[in-house]
Amino acid sequence: MIIVAGIHGDEYQPVRILEKNKIPFVLGNPRAYQMKKRFVEQDLNGCFGTKNENYESVRMRELLKKIPKNEMVIDFHTFSATSEPFVVIVDSPPVSPSARRGGRSEAGITLLGLAKTTGIKRVVYMKHNIKKGHALINYRNGISVELGHHDSKMIEKRLIKVLKSITKGKPHKINLYEVYGKIPASPKPKRGEKEKDDYINFKSNGEFIPILAGEKAYNFGGLKAREKRDIIKGRNEKETRKHSVIVDLVFS
Ligand SMILES: [Zn+2]
16 A cells, blocks of 8 residues: 655645654655645646646656556545545546456445545545546545645544554445536625625535535636435445445446
8 A cells, every 4th residue: 555645735734744653655746845836837636647748747657656556545635625524536547457348447346445444434436537537546546535624633633543444444334425517616706795605515505515615726616516325334345345336336
């Protein structure tokens, strides 16, 4: 298992916490981290597999060399929105040769199983992939863990808990959300009008469940998701796998 932090340079807490606790990890974007910026030239987590020539694309190729294909990746993030923590799994993880033949993502099955062992209650399935398939976890098998607000005092506790839970490997009951669209950027409020900010992340507004609404790094309003019935209540790994297959079928 390979731990990654600081893919976004301004998400400083996971990096500092891993250093402080002497937990080995790969620093995603060293130059942006030094500059306290999200990125230098391009969002590193949106450039995997692209053919650009800039700092991030060079770094992307270095990271793919550093992280062997057969390793599981735990990729830690924080955000600027007001939200509970959550785990992200993507719709197009790297597929195994047998999956390629059958057209079914075996990796996806394992990844949902992994997500359930983090102890984080909310798992977000990025069917509508906002990174357009160019995130790290589109190129390596793994999960992204969004630990909380950049400045939250809970980040250390959560990060350590996630690593301990994954080590134990016991699957937990989760709430599963499927992202299917984007919330458009809200128009600038007219003079005298209050800024509209009705969304509460992970709480349905009747039409959709907002995720990362109010995130400053986005040029749109956030993500639209719907809840998937939690049919994954496996008490042991074998049972979990069986249920995960069902989820995979539901999603396909
Ligand atoms: Zn991030």
